[in-house]
Amino acid sequence: MRKSINKLFLLMVAAALVFTSFVIPSMSVHAEELDLEAESAILVDAETGKVLYAKDPDVALPPASMTKIMTEYLVWEAVENGDISWDTTTQISDYAYEISSNVDSSGIGLTQQQDYTVEDLYAAMAINSDNGATIALAELIAGSEGEFVEMMNAKGEELGLPEYKFVNATGLDNESLGDNYPEGTSQNDTNLLSARSSAMLGAALVNDYPEALEISSMPSTEFDGKTVENWNYMLDHDSVNLDQYFYEGVDGLKTGHTELAGFAFTGTAERDGQRLITVVMKTDSIEKRFEETAKLLDYGFDEFDTQELFPAGYQEEGEETAPVARGKEREVNIGINEAIHVPVKSGEEELYHLEYVIDEDRLNDDGELEAPVEADEVIGTVNVVYDGDAEDYGYISDETSQESYDLVAMDDVEQSNWFMLTLQSIGDFFVNMFQGAFNWVKGLFS
Incomplete structure (x- = not known):
């Protein structure tokens, strides 16, 4: 008798769950x-x-x-x-x-x-x-x-x-x-x-x-x-x-x-x-x-x-650094120094990422920043990109758009002295020579 009551109870709960899933619509409005x-x-x-x-x-x-x-x-x-x-x-x-x-x-x-x-x-x-x-x-x-x-x-x-x-x-x-x-x-x-x-x-x-x-x-x-x-x-x-x-x-x-x-x-x-x-x-x-x-x-x-989608100091995964030429360090951490707040539709908090655009005037011919670089120095812009399926209406105008934010260097990178630059050049020479020789030998067996 107890087993029958338990089965009946479970059936009633299951039916209630199924019924609820059909009668309660999503409150989100498209x-x-x-x-x-x-x-x-x-x-x-x-x-x-x-x-x-x-x-x-x-x-x-x-x-x-x-x-x-x-x-x-x-x-x-x-x-x-x-x-x-x-x-x-x-x-x-x-x-x-x-x-x-x-x-x-x-x-x-x-x-x-x-x-x-x-x-x-x-x-x-x-x-x-x-x-x-x-x-x-x-x-x-x-x-x-x-x-x-x-x-x-x-x-x-x-x-x-x-x-x-x-x-x-x-x-x-x-x-x-x-x-x-x-x-x-x-x-x-x-x-x-x-x-x-x-x-x-x-x-x-x-x-x-x-x-x-x-x-x-x-x-x-x-x-x-x-x-x-x-x-x-x-x-x-x-x-x-x-x-x-x-x-x-x-x-x-x-x-x-x-x-x-x-x-x-x-x-x-x-x-x-x-x-x-x-x-x-x-x-x-x-x-x-x-x-x-x-x-x-x-x-x-x-x-x-x-909402605050991206806090101050946030770095987009895979784009945490930028190369630096003629510096004591070969790269510098980059990211945002101010939090980014965006009106977000409910449930779409994870459907955004940042896209970095480094100012081309700051880059040399090899696509590197030139030292010295100062912490919080603006080196480009950050665009907030929506990855969802709903229509993105953008901003009211280009002039008032807050879609772009400052991309900054997060550390100081001092310019290297002539002696260290010479050593780096020599090191780069031998690295490039070794890489060239390696590729030549590898080509013989390919």
């Missing part, structure tokens, strides 16, 4: 399973510039009010350079007043013959996306929006944006500006950014001026005696109707919408010290741009973790 409903999208680790996901990221599309991220950057830069201060005041031109009075184009209704501080106008632009406030800031900084547009395009080139075209400060289509479209542009022009360029611009703002997040994270603010709301529904709004879009850690960055652009959003969120930048372009509704952004953030935070 990039292709995201199935984003956006024409273009990208997900980037802000610290390293590593692209964690991309969908047609290099297609230039109208960014609508995401254009204002560049305007925000130039405001912060102007304050940093002392050209303006947050307390600097300005009044509203006829052009800015006309645009701000249009409630169909994010207008909160600015008042003429009234002084507005840069701080107030910036908040109206960054929180409520007010176009009149944006134009007022552009006119204050550059004298005219046309001259400000020149600054925008120059900064785009400086930041290395791969696909961009700025024709106004707001992101509206020029035809929406009537006869006020900026000098140097045409009435049919519109701003253009790719998802990659928008992410690079967002990362530049966040990394260079992190205080900008203190403003972009505000769900609402008081302006001119009235409450204005942030178009970013992923923040912690008081409205019950927006609770479904709230995402913990989101603190920016900029929404955008025109008929031509559809609904777009450059977002950013931070959790446990990891900051992500997201871009979705040309979604078909206000809600969809936040839903698709949440998919990207879930994927980034759930599937990736920035």
